[in-house]
Structure formats: C-alpha cells, structure tokens
Amino acid sequence: MVTTESSPKESSGVRGRRRSFDVDEAVETAMKLFHARGYDAVGVAELGAELGIKPPSFYAAFGSKAGLFERALQRYTAGEANIFARAQAEGGSVAEVIERTLLLAARLYPERNGVAGCLVLDGARNSADPEACALAEALRKAGVATIRDFIAGEAPERAGELADFVAIAMKGMSAAARDGADEAALTAFAEMASRAFRRELAAEG
Amino acid sequence: MVTTESSPKESSGVRGRRRSFDVDEAVETAMKLFHARGYDAVGVAELGAELGIKPPSFYAAFGSKAGLFERALQRYTAGEANIFARAQAEGGSVAEVIERTLLLAARLYPERNGVAGCLVLDGARNSADPEACALAEALRKAGVATIRDFIAGEAPERAGELADFVAIAMKGMSAAARDGADEAALTAFAEMASRAFRRELAAEG
DNA sequence: GAGAAAATGTAGTGAGCGCTATATAAAATC
DNA sequence: GATTTTATATAGCGCTCACTACATTTTCTC
Numbered sequence A, B: 001m002v003t004t005e006s007s008p009k010e011s012s013g014v015r016g017r018r019r020s021f022d023v024d025e026a027v028e029t030a031m032k033l034f035h036a037r038g039y040d041a042v043g044v045a046e047l048g049a050e051l052g053i054k055p056p057s058f059y060a061a062f063g064s065k066a067g068l069f070e071r072a073l074q075r076y077t078a079g080e081a082n083i084f085a086r087a088q089a090e091g092g093s094v095a096e097v098i099e100r101t102l103l104l105a106a107r108l109y110p111e112r113n114g115v116a117g118c119l120v121l122d123g124a125r126n127s128a129d130p131e132a133c134a135l136a137e138a139l140r141k142a143g144v145a146t147i148r149d150f151i152a153g154e155a156p157e158r159a160g161e162l163a164d165f166v167a168i169a170m171k172g173m174s175a176a177a178r179d180g181a182d183e184a185a186l187t188a189f190a191e192m193a194s195r196a197f198r199r200e201l202a203a204e205g
Numbered sequence C: 001g002a003g004a005a006a007a008t009g010t011a012g013t014g015a016g017c018g019c020t021a022t023a024t025a026a027a028a029t030c
Numbered sequence D: 001g002a003t004t005t006t007a008t009a010t011a012g013c014g015c016t017c018a019c020t021a022c023a024t025t026t027t028c029t030c
Helices: A023-037 A044-051 A055-062 A065-078 A083-089 A094-108 A130-152 A159-178 A183-202 B023-037 B044-051 B055-062 B065-078 B083-089 B094-108 B130-152 B159-178 B183-202
Strands: none
Touching (some): A044 A065, A055 A065, A083 A130, A094 A130, A094 A159, A130 A159, A183 B183, B023 B065, B065 B130, B094 B130, B094 B183, B130 B159
C-alpha cells in the first residue's frame, strides 16, 4: 500500500496497526445519513463508501450496522439535539421550560442539508430491524419519562398526560418537518401547543 | 391444473382466462400489510404468498409494488379511515367538526391486529421508493387542503395555521399510536388539542 | 373446432442486502 | 529481527429484493 501515514513515528501505546479513519467523524457522518433517510434506507455499502472504509474495518469498529446506529443515537442525544435538556438547563417554571422545548424543536426540526425532524423519533420508523427499533424506542421512553418527572414537580396528578401531550406534539412536529414543514409553520404550532400546555397546567386536574 | 372453477359456465363478456383471486380482497390484504409495517418492509414475495398469487399474476393485476400501494391508499382513503370526511358529514361548527376529527383519530389509531396509526401519514415514512413517497404525500397535501378550506369558512385569516395545527396533531397521534400509545392516551391528547383549537379559533388573529 | 386473448405456473434475472473468511500491511513488544 | 497485535484490502458468502421470459392453461369469439 502507498498511504502517507500522518504520524508514523510517535507511539500511541496501543499495539497493532492504527485506524486509518476517525471513528467519531464516521459516527457523525453515519448519524447524518440515518437522520436524513432513516435506518433501513441507508445500506452498509453506502456507509462504507461515505466513510471511506471497507466492510472489515466497518465491522471491526462498530460490530454491526445496528451497532453504528447505536453510536449515532448516542452522539445525537449527547449533542444539541437533546432539546429538553437544553430547555431545562435555562431554568424557569414548568410552563416556561416546556414552551422553550417546543419552540426549540420548531427551530431545530426543519430540513437543513437534507436532514429534518428528530433521529430518535423517526430514524427507525417503519424499520424492519427489531434491534434498531428497540434502540430508538428505549431513548423515546427515557425522554418522555424525564419530561414526566420534571412536570411532576409542579403537577404530580396530571404529569402523565401532560408529558404525553408534549411527546405527541413533538412527534407531530418531527413528522411534519420530515414532510417538508418550515420553521414558521412549526413555530406557529409550537406556540399554540405551548399556550395549550400552559392552560392545561393551570386548570385543576 | 385441477382448480374447481366457481362459475365456469356463465360468460363474463371478457375474453381470456378468469382471475383466480379477488382483486379487491388482495388490495385489502395488501393495505393491512403496508399499514402494519410500512411500504418498504413488506416485500413482493410476502405479498404474493399472503395473497396466494405468483409474481406474474401480481404484476399483471397491479403493474408494480407501487401500483398496489396506490390501490391500497385509494381503498384506505375511501373507507372509514377518512376521518375528517366522517367528522364533517355529521355537521356542526368548525370547532365541533375538528374536535370530532381528533377524537375519531384517537379511537381509530391505536393498534388493532398489528395495525396502528394512519397509512397515509406513516405508511411510506422513511421509504426509499420515491414513487410510494409521492403517492402518500399527494394524499397528505390534499387532506390538509380540505381541512384548510373547511376552516376558512369561519376563520379565513387563520385557516392556514389552524389547519396546520390539526395536521401536525394528527401526525403526532399517528406516530404515537405506532409507538404503542393506547386509546386513553390518544384521547387525552385529542381533548387537549381540541380545547386548544377552540381557543385559538375564538381568539382574534 | 380454430384462433385470439387473458391469466397462470415454472423458473429465473441482475442487483442489492448485511456480513465474513482469508491474507496482507502496519504498528507495537520482546 | 522475531513475534504479537490490530487494521486493512480482496473477494465472496447466502439471502432477499422487485421484477420478467416463456410456456401453458383457461376462456372467449368466430
């Protein structure tokens, strides 16, 4: 082979040949592909081509296609896509945090570079792979549980249905974004949903 | 062959061998399969096995997999799944019809026999086939246009965003149902969304 | 019955799927 | 340098995908 090794002299402390690609970069690329077209529609061959690696390197690094999807989901939820965590970090009342959450979704979900909606909510939608579905489902359940616990701080009686309201609204916004809705349309919805949430929260259960 | 022809004596006026299967029944079966698992996840081989026909009969009758999907969508929208048409048929104000629409969705969308959500909204979600996506998208656009025109009768100024609110809420309910939400959860959402719609309609734009 | 038309059964097509066996190349330790 | 370890490249696995060529059967018209 005739590669120009970037740093062949310095020891890394790890035995064996060094990876010729950046794993984090690969996960980032895969994340975008899965997000743009859904889990099933992105093949291992395309991933390999896009990542610049051959199948053996792919499976040595990620174990399986679902393994890479799991890494992509981890990267997704650890970043700016974790909308509720970002909204909660700014503090405020339950109504304020939920409003911020919905408005943030309206800002983040519209199509940008072929990517729209939420990877967790829609990335494995209609997938034939049970493993991919289970990975996304676990994150969805954890997400709504987090929101429910947060709402329970102010409204323990109605926390369940109020969290469901937010979750279903988010699913609608993600689906709408994937169907082509722009930020203005999603923001209009988010504002109406926020007003609704505020009123429902204020009303006695 | 040793088939027992059901009515070999009476002429049908059409030349050639008669179909050995009922096309409408086949479309019905295909509709359920597409609805349950999504367009891409249902293969032609499985459809043929389930319908009891071989590939040549399949393609002679439907032209292509997408052709059968189109027939399935037509059958779907012509039946009880056309929620808005059913809600509108009962008459009443815009707020009443929309409330009926959302509550009807909450009743129809939860999983029954492996089928959940809306075929038009989610049947081709994440599909790699542009034709299937285009068929579903056309029906989605027609549906929201119908709702917009109906709302415009009472609120011409805000008909666009109010119709979008309903459409996004329905997408959320369909997605939630496919994720396992039951009728109680969807009904709770539908009631909150209905109250929200009523208030937004009453408020001056 | 002859011929035409339509549907069927048998048997496949090329292409893509996720994944792997095997050998080689590059880095470490000894 | 010899050995070990890791990652690589080449090539191909068995399987499914949507779809079709071809001969045959059924049913019509004439």
